[in-house]
Amino acid sequence: MNINSNWFGFPEAEFMFEGRRATVVFPEKANMGKNWTIKTEYKDAFPETEIALLKEGFHVAYLENKTRFATKEDCDAKARFVKFIAKELGLKEKCVPVGMSCGGAHAVRFAGYYPDLIDCMFIDAPVLNYCDFPAAYGNEYREKVWEEEFIVAYPGITRAKMLDFPHHPMNMVGTLIENKIPIIMLYGNEDTTVDFNKHGRLFADEYENHPELLKVHMREYQGHHPHGIPGNPQMIVDFILQHTN
Numbered sequence: 001m002n003i004n005s006n007w008f009g010f011p012e013a014e015f016m017f018e019g020r021r022a023t024v025v026f027p028e029k030a031n032m033g034k035n036w037t038i039k040t041e042y043k044d045a046f047p048e049t050e051i052a053l054l055k056e057g058f059h060v061a062y063l064e065n066k067t068r069f070a071t072k073e074d075c076d077a078k079a080r081f082v083k084f085i086a087k088e089l090g091l092k093e094k095c096v097p098v099g100m101s102c103g104g105a106h107a108v109r110f111a112g113y114y115p116d117l118i119d120c121m122f123i124d125a126p127v128l129n130y131c132d133f134p135a136a137y138g139n140e141y142r143e144k145v146w147e148e149e150f151i152v153a154y155p156g157i158t159r160a161k162m163l164d165f166p167h168h169p170m171n172m173v174g175t176l177i178e179n180k181i182p183i184i185m186l187y188g189n190e191d192t193t194v195d196f197n198k199h200g201r202l203f204a205d206e207y208e209n210h211p212e213l214l215k216v217h218m219r220e221y222q223g224h225h226p227h228g229i230p231g232n233p234q235m236i237v238d239f240i241l242q243h244t245n
Contacts (some may be wrong), residue, residue, distance in 0.1 A: 003026070008051055010028075010054050010060075012026070017063060018081075020064040020066075020077065022061070022062065023061065025054060025061075027054045027055070027057045028055075030057050030059065030091075031057025034091045035057070035092055035096065035119070036058050036060065036092070036096070037096040038081075038097055038098070039098050040104075041065060041068060042102075052237045058096075059085075061081070061085050063078055063081045068105075068153075069102065070105040070106045070108075070110070070169060075109050075110045075114070079113070082114075092119070095117060096118075096119050096244060097122070099121070099126060101127055104169070105130075108123065108169040108173075109169050111181055112169075112176060115181060120239070122183075122236055122239070123183060123184075123186075124228060125186070125187050125191055125193075125224055126169070126185065127199060128199040128200065128203050132195065132198040132199065133193070134146045137159075154167065182242075182243040183213065183215070184217070184236060184240075185203070186218075186228070186236075187217075188223050189221070191222070191224045193224035200216070
């Protein structure tokens, strides 16, 4: 794997994996646990957490998705990629998904299909309920995403069929709890793009009897962006370190 670029001051290898764009960013020195994280969507967006993890010796990987909406095809490709990276670089086969917005859908669905490949996860304003986003009526942006992305990802779907749609990320919550996957979830209390009450809160409600598995942090006076905690991602990093060491 050849270093051929630079990512925020860290050496990066860019390559193709099964016809998809892929990258791995290398820390100055790998940590003893051979831990690493995979950004599940929006590779370069709000990178403070990944940069902080690189400084802790984590590798940071990314695999291009076919769609933002976490199809089984994308999840399966991610599983093959995780196994490839672990073998190629001598890293732990369990990784730490970092999923923001639609990346949260990818993280949760991937972990639900492949819990044996997950150490813990960080999700931020995650899309977990497709009935709301992108299927809800009355919003020009949602209509565009529905027409141009969602029905392309899931051919034959209609809004009426969304009521019993089997691929909502929320449907994976039972598997995540059963496999005791620790999760930290952040959200902004003024987010109107991915309303916490229609996504993250439903998810959190399922953890009422499992509080040790889910840490929820609210960002006051904040909308959908920025993700993470710009300037101070230490709380997120500490959670990940706690559950990977």
